[in-house]
Amino acid sequence: MTPIEIARVEDYLRATFGNPKIRIEPPKKRGAPIEVSIGDEFIGVLHRDEDEGEVSYSLTVSILDEDLPNIVGVKTRHA
Numbered sequence: 001m002t003p004i005e006i007a008r009v010e011d012y013l014r015a016t017f018g019n020p021k022i023r024i025e026p027p028k029k030r031g032a033p034i035e036v037s038i039g040d041e042f043i044g045v046l047h048r049d050e051d052e053g054e055v056s057y058s059l060t061v062s063i064l065d066e067d068l069p070n071i072v073g074v075k076t077r078h079a
Helices: 003-017
Strands: 022-025 034-038 041-051 054-061
Touching: 003 022, 003 054
Parallel strands: none
Antiparallel strands: 022 034, 034 041, 041 054
16 A cells, blocks of 8 residues: 555544544555554554555454453353
8 A cells, every 4th residue: 555545534424433542554564464553553454455446444443352352241252
């Protein structure tokens, strides 16, 4: 992704989610994952896809089970 594309997607995400702390880090190496963070917290990776001349972007959000809160009174599959 170009720096302009990264800036445009970052602005879009900030406006859509109402969070100015969303940050997209340009990859250090060509072809490396493009990391998305909120503040200092990594939340996922951004991918660019081009098909028949149409460009789209997808954000894959990673949520670790250990980061999820325990919900009192709700049965889980692990319990």
